[in-house]
Amino acid sequence: MAVRKVVTRSSCHFRGYFPSLKNGHSVAWESQLEGGLFRLLELSPYVLSYEVQPSRERLPLGDTFLDYIPDLRVFLGDGSEWWIEVKPASKLSIFSVKQKLSAASIHFPATNRNFLVVTDELIWREPLAANLQKILYHRRGPLLSVAERAEVSSKLSKYKPQIFHDLISIFGRMEAWRLLGLCVIGIDLEEPFVDESQVFLSGGHRHANIFA
Numbered sequence: 001m002a003v004r005k006v007v008t009r010s011s012c013h014f015r016g017y018f019p020s021l022k023n024g025h026s027v028a029w030e031s032q033l034e035g036g037l038f039r040l041l042e043l044s045p046y047v048l049s050y051e052v053q054p055s056r057e058r059l060p061l062g063d064t065f066l067d068y069i070p071d072l073r074v075f076l077g078d079g080s081e082w083w084i085e086v087k088p089a090s091k092l093s094i095f096s097v098k099q100k101l102s103a104a105s106i107h108f109p110a111t112n113r114n115f116l117v118v119t120d121e122l123i124w125r126e127p128l129a130a131n132l133q134k135i136l137y138h139r140r141g142p143l144l145s146v147a148e149r150a151e152v153s154s155k156l157s158k159y160k161p162q163i164f165h166d167l168i169s170i171f172g173r174m175e176a177w178r179l180l181g182l183c184v185i186g187i188d189l190e191e192p193f194v195d196e197s198q199v200f201l202s203g204g205h206r207h208a209n210i211f212a
Contacts, residue, residue, distance in 0.1 A: 021143060021182075022049050034071060034086050036123040039132040041074060045183055045204025046211060050074040054083070059103040066103060070115075074211070082114040082211055089119040118210065127192045128207070134193065139181025140174070152184060156201050165195040 017026040018038045029035045029052070041047045054073035059066040072084040085104065091097050101117055108115035123129065144152065152171075161167045167176040167185060179185045186200035187193060190207045200206065 020050075021139075022047065023051070028052055030071075031086070033088065033120055033123055036120075036129060036132070037072070037084075037086055037118055039136050040123065040128075040208060040210065042136060043132060043181075043183060043189070043205045044208040044210070045186070046076050046078070046209050048075045048077055057104070057107060059100070059107045061099070061103050066100060068100060068104060068107075070104070076211060080114060080211075082116055083108055085115075085117045086123075087117060087119055089121045092117075092119070114211075116211070122210065128189050131187070131189045131193050135177070135180050135187075138174075138177035140178050143182060144184065149184070152179065156185075160201070161199055163195070164193075164197050164199055167199055168195070 015028070015030050016035065017028055018035055020027045020038065020042060022042055027038060027050070029038060034052075038050075041050050051073050053069050053071065055070065057068045057070065059068050070083040071086045072082075074082045074084060076082070085101060087097065087101075092101070104115055105117075155170055159166070159170050161170060164176065164180075164187070167179065170176075171179065176185075180187065183204045186203060186205040187197055188200075188206040191197065
């Protein structure tokens with residue numbers, strides 16, 4: 001649960017809610033940059049769930065302390081957790097921001113926690129950003145049931161599609177896009193996506209792991 005309310009009427013920042021399947025509920029975001037990162041987390045095969053503004057930290061800063069709330073806490077399938085700050089790269093040179101993030105980069109490892117700063121240079125780089133937006137736009141409905149996943153696995157094992165066009169031939173275009181959105185099938189997110197793009201039947205979407 002967030003340690004402070006994220007979406008309010010009083011701020012001039014652009015805010016909203018992201019419909020997260022991994023969390024089972026909508027997640028509040030304070031900027032389009034955060035919303036862009038949510039897309040990447042949703043399609044990362046390594047991410048189980050995440051929460052916004054998860055903790056209130058006291059960062060040592062010389063002879064005093066600095067109050068700090070990280071933007072995200074991310075839970076991975078290997079049991080590890082990451083605390084994340086989302087920030088435009090252009091703001092990293094501001095003294096107060098640099099001071100805060102420098103203190104955070106010392107504080108979290110000192111408390112046996114992983115810390116990562118993610119900028120627009122990662123989130124908005126192309127064709128990654130366009131692929132994320134397109135895939136999540138086409139995602140429909142809940143996660144596959146056990147019976148649905150077994151049926152899909154049976155067809156994939158039988159027909160072994162190599163490219164997205166093969167996937168369309170087996171499931172139809174709408175369902176093929178849904179399988180991409182649910183991470184049942186993966187693609188290379190760093191390549192422009194077309195019907196002839198290679199698909200991966202295991203391991204999820206390539207280049208969606210920012211925690212390596």
